Amino acid sequence: MKGIIFCEFLEMAEEAFGIVVVDEMLETTELPSGGIYTSVGTYDHQELIAMVIRLSQITKTPLPDLLQTYGQNLFGKLMETLPQFIPQNQDCFEFIKAIDSYIHVEVEKLYPDAELPRLRCDEVDDNNLLLHYSSCRPFAKVAEGLLLGCADYFNNAFTLSVADSEQPSDHEISFQLLRTKKSA
Numbered sequence: 760m761k762g763i764i765f766c767e768f769l770e771m772a773e774e775a776f777g778i779v780v781v782d783e784m785l786e787t788t789e790l791p792s793g794g795i796y797t798s799v800g801t802y803d804h805q806e807l808i809a810m811v812i813r814l815s816q817i818t819k820t821p822l823p824d825l826l827q828t829y830g831q832n833l834f835g836k837l838m839e840t841l842p843q844f845i846p847q848n849q850d851c852f853e854f855i856k857a858i859d860s861y862i863h864v865e866v867e868k869l870y871p872d873a874e875l876p877r878l879r880c881d882e883v884d885d886n887n888l889l890l891h892y893s894s895c896r897p898f899a900k901v902a903e904g905l906l907l908g909c910a911d912y913f914n915n916a917f918t919l920s921v922a923d924s925e926q927p928s929d930h931e932i933s934f935q936l937l938r939t940k941k942s943a
């Protein structure tokens with residue numbers, strides 16, 4: 760998994776809990792990389808999982824809450840750090856449909872060792888979109904956070920819920936997005 764994802768996690772953890780907690784997390788987690796990440800490097804995603812679990816223990820914050828908050832912050836950071844991948848003048852659903860078909864494809868061209876999830880979209884109608892996440896990594900909660908970050912970015916243009924037709928898991932989940940405003 761790309762280092763940018765790790766760097767953003769450490770930044771979020773420091774902003775939310777402070778450097779002392781982050782140091783304790785790094786010192787008490789088994790990390791083959793030694794806890795030093797560069798944004799272009801590639802690291803085992805298990806290191807990220809190990810750090811989030813440890814942070815959850817130290818701060819007594821439920822793991823799903825940490826993963827979701829992390830994803831929500833990560834969205835804005837990705838938009839800032841990788842602006843070349845952002846199609847312009849799209850409405851929120853066009854943007855979301857472009858993640859799998861364009862944004863993540865471009866990410867993979869730039870970083871051939873990146874491993875992206877599948878994000879399949881079913882457009883029920885103009886105001887109702889189903890998005891199906893699947894990945895070999897257990898980051899469904901991060902995906903949910905990223906979508907919340909995306910809703911923030913589009914000024915709350917849609918509401919998000921877990922679609923109840925499926926049995927959600929950390930590797931596979933479906934979300935329902937309902938548009939709240941026209942042409943946002």
Ligand code: HEM
Nearest residue numbers: 760761837841844873874875876894896898902905906909
């Ligand atoms: C709502 C919008 C998005 C969702 C739901 C989403 C979902 C995800 C998830 C869940 C991952 C973690 C890997 C996995 O679960 O298998 C990921 C990785 C990644 N995404 Fe996205 N993403 C979104 C938007 C973006 C945008 C806007 C960018 C770039 C501008 C981006 C670039 C990346 C990169 C660089 C990775 C890391 C790949 C790796 O480490 O190998 N994503 N995405």
